Amino acid sequence: MLAAPAAAQSPTLETVKKRGQVTCGVNTGLAGFSAPDDRGNWVGLDVDFCRAVAAAIFRDGRRVRFVPLNAKERFTALQSGEVDILSRNTTWTMSRDTSLGLNFNGILYFDGQAFMVRRSLGLKAAGDLKGASICVQSGTTNELNIADFFTTHALRYRPVVYERLDEVLGAYQNGRCDAFTADSSQLIAERLRLPDPDAHEILPDLISKEPLGPAVRQGDAGWANIVRWTLFAMINAEELGVTQKTVDADRESSNPEIRRLLGIEGNYGQALGLDADWVASILKAVGNYGETFERNLGQGSPLKIARGRNALWKDGGLLYAPPVR
Numbered sequence: 094m095l096a097a098p099a100a101a102q103s104p105t106l107e108t109v110k111k112r113g114q115v116t117c118g119v120n121t122g123l124a125g126f127s128a129p130d131d132r133g134n135w136v137g138l139d140v141d142f143c144r145a146v147a148a149a150i151f152r153d154g155r156r157v158r159f160v161p162l163n164a165k166e167r168f169t170a171l172q173s174g175e176v177d178i179l180s181r182n183t184t185w186t187m188s189r190d191t192s193l194g195l196n197f198n199g200i201l202y203f204d205g206q207a208f209m210v211r212r213s214l215g216l217k218a219a220g221d222l223k224g225a226s227i228c229v230q231s232g233t234t235n236e237l238n239i240a241d242f243f244t245t246h247a248l249r250y251r252p253v254v255y256e257r258l259d260e261v262l263g264a265y266q267n268g269r270c271d272a273f274t275a276d277s278s279q280l281i282a283e284r285l286r287l288p289d290p291d292a293h294e295i296l297p298d299l300i301s302k303e304p305l306g307p308a309v310r311q312g313d314a315g316w317a318n319i320v321r322w323t324l325f326a327m328i329n330a331e332e333l334g335v336t337q338k339t340v341d342a343d344r345e346s347s348n349p350e351i352r353r354l355l356g357i358e359g360n361y362g363q364a365l366g367l368d369a370d371w372v373a374s375i376l377k378a379v380g381n382y383g384e385t386f387e388r389n390l391g392q393g394s395p396l397k398i399a400r401g402r403n404a405l406w407k408d409g410g411l412l413y414a415p416p417v418r
């Protein structure tokens with residue numbers, strides 16, 4: 094016989110509940126992922142993810158304090174306990190997952206590194222960047238990847254490295270480098286901040302895998318479960334067609350998968366230390382994965398990024414969440 098499940102235990106969840114808020118490390122300002130809007134509210138996919146976790150815990154997606162972090166500061170902020178979650182266009186790599194005292198919890202956005210150049214240069218591919226000077230931000234995977242790329246292709250290049258994103262963009266804008274390299278989604282966002290976006294293009298090659306996802310401190314498996322299953326719940330809700338609008342009516346659904354997801358049958362929230370309707374709370378706060386994607390990065394946003402790899406597996410993409418059962 095199976096032993097009765099242990100009560101959910103997570104020191105981080107206890108602290109968060111006492112504090113009444115999740116603290117979430119986000120980007121200092123990256124359109125589509127995390128940036129304050131004109132009224133000072135944080136918006137974006139990474140922001141919505143934190144709101145989803147807050148909603149799962151408090152039934153209220155507003156119970157988050159956002160802490161803006163640049164590339165260099167981000168891991169220390171999580172390690173030191175300044176934030177409970179790092180949800181900041183951060184690539185899951187082996188060294189970060191194993192030697193920084195952190196754990197990643199799934200992939201929120203499948204990205205890859207690209208190059209932005211002036212259209213007037215007439216370049217066709219990344220391989221045309223022979224001898225180019227390349228602007229890149231320090232403390233990122235991007236800084237390491239360009240070294241790999243130019244070594245592999247036996248091409249010379251000159252890195253122009255800055256610690257802050259504004260410095261990198263400014264340097265590119267002022268012609269201090271021929272190309273700006275970053276994750277493709279970030280280049281799409283940054284290009285729109287340039288005075289004449291149409292004068293710049295993003296070369297089609299992706300030179301790396303950049304699986305972006307939320308990280309937590311190692312050693313609190315209960316908290317990691319909450320973060321990981323919040324992501325899976327958002328993806329599963331899209332797959333089952335449950336949206337922000339339909340979530341209440343879907344309580345009457347006869348589909349057993351929907352009934353389990355919404356806590357009508359069984360109580361899958363309990364093992365996370367959450368209420369039975371934790372997923373319904375997430376959906377009411379931010380909607381399912383597809384809804385937050387479209388609003389922040391897709392057709393409902395200035396970025397107009399296609400779902401591509403970030404479509405559900407059944408639509409030819411890579412999003413595949415384990416089932417609730």
Ligand SMILES: N[C@@H](CCC(=O)N[C@@H](CS)C(=O)NCC(=O)O)C(=O)O
Pocket residue numbers: 120121122123162163164165182183184185230232233234235256257258275276279280303305
């Ligand atoms: N995904 C890459 C890059 C992440 C990254 O920090 N990108 C820069 C370039 S767009 C950024 O977001 N900078 C904003 C900041 O540091 O404030 C990583 O995890 O290292």
